[in-house]
Amino acid sequence: xxxxxxxxxxxxxxxxxxxxxxxxxxxxxxxxxxxxxxxxxxxxxxxxxxxxxxxxxxxxxxxxxxxxxxxxxxxxxxxxxxxxxxxxxxxxxxxxxxxxxxxxxxxxxxxxxxxxxxxxxxxxxxxxxxxxxxxxxxxxxxxxxxxxxxxxxxxxxxxxxxxxxxxxxxxxxxxx
Numbered sequence: 029x030x031x032x033x034x035x036x037x038x039x040x041x042x043x044x045x046x047x048x049x050x051x052x053x054x055x056x057x058x059x060x061x062x063x064x065x066x067x068x069x070x071x072x073x074x075x076x077x078x079x080x081x082x083x084x085x086x087x088x089x090x091x092x093x094x095x096x097x098x099x100x101x102x103x104x105x106x107x108x109x110x111x112x113x114x115x116x117x118x119x120x121x122x123x124x125x126x127x128x129x130x131x132x133x134x135x136x137x138x139x140x141x142x143x144x145x146x147x148x149x150x151x152x153x154x155x156x157x158x159x160x161x162x163x164x165x166x167x168x169x170x171x172x173x174x175x176x177x178x179x180x181x182x183x184x185x186x187x188x189x190x191x192x193x194x195x196x197x198x199x200x201x202x203x204x
Contacts, residue, residue: 032050054167058140066115069171
């Protein structure tokens with residue numbers, strides 16, 4: 029197994045059964061992971077901000093920095109590898125208030141709301157999520173199995189949700 033690191037404002041898509049996509053220390057940023065078990069395709073985006081309108085120049089240089097430009101690109105890249113929307117399992121983590129405990133800027137919450145709006149308009153359901161709170165998270169997506177794990181500081185790694193639960197469309201409860 030080889031880790032493919034998804035950096036901040038980055039996206040990786042793979043069809044290699046040997047790859048595990050991983051992103052570290054999600055604070056207010058959000059990771060969205062998608063997996064198509066039939067095509068064997070998985071992808072992960074780690075975006076920082078909800079809307080590219082705040083900096084069209086930066087969005088042009090790196091569309092993965094923003095939800096509204098990065099999320100559609102993640103899906104398009106997965107489709108190029110053979111994924112189909114109807115088969116995708118979608119999981120989400122992050123969106124916490126690590127640096128902004130008083131909620132002055134609410135970037136985590138705004139990032140999450142942007143994601144939900146984009147996915148709702150596209151007719152995409154989220155099968156598992158762990159968002160909000162005041163802790164950072166590290167997440168991994170195994171391309172071979174579609175399993176998605178999350179770990180916070182000082183906590184054990186947990187699977188969100190197991191693939192069988194995701195197939196049934198059961199939502200994993202959000203962290204508070």
